[in-house]
Amino acid sequence: MLLLYGLIVFMILGAIIAIETKDLLSSVISVGAMGLVLSIVFLILGAPDLAMVQVAVEVIALIMLIRLIVVREDVTIAHRYRYGDVFATSVGLIFAGVFIVFAAIAYRGMPSFGNPLFRVSQEYISEGFDIANIPNLVTAILLEFRAYDTLGEATVIFTSIVGAFVILRKKGRND
């Protein structure tokens, strides 16, 4: 338990460093370290599928971000403090505080970690292996009980890649 809280504090520090530093390369490396620690947190909480996907996607995202930084000429951010920043920051903090108070009140009414609320979730855990004969329960839920949702996700991925190709083709034509 102490290891879990230590890693979460490390992630918070990494996020603060990623926002506040002036050098773009440092902030990208800090984002990469945060993603790696997140995959260790997934392992501690008992989700190996998520940990494998998190490591691989983090590596790909890091490669693309570093490539974007290398192409740019200036790699620092120049920031001048203006008068409207104080008002925006204080309003943001007040709304975040109100949200945290209400979330803490609502959190006490929720069931504990590992006991699901709906009856369907309980039936998936207790009778899923008898119905489907598949040992990996996560894959069984994704592709056997809820396959229509996976089909919707595949359609969304396909639409996004077609949209990206259309936009980049037009950009290549006008340059």
Next chain:
Amino acid sequence: MNGMTLIVKTITRLVLGFIVVFGAMTVVYGHLSPGGGFGGGVMLACGLILLTLAFGRKAALEVFREKLLTSWDSFGVVSLAEIVFIGLIGGYAMGHHISHGESFRLLSGGTVMWSNIVVGIKVGVFLFAIFMAFAAFRMNDNREWRE
């Protein structure tokens, strides 16, 4: 995009086969061990991206031509829709037109293994196409997309 130095090319030649085989194993054994179609597809895309970074854009395009990228992606979506919807002909939901075998074998689980393979192809091609569109074709000088 040019390639990298000789050290990176030698290490890539040694390691790339293992990456692709491990990604394929994660996809195919998705119903027995953690992983599944999405994790294995991301690993396959990482192998292809490593090939592009180490050997340059032209070597990767010899393996996988540009025209085929959207074709493989479309094949993935149409196959997944066909696997999910074709059971409706007989009156069943998905998964009942291929029988569930005994558990813990490779060919068990009905349509789950074929759905894993199709989703793995789809996610791998999608991430590799995104990488090529954003990072490899940006350096192109005033040439259009060759179709």
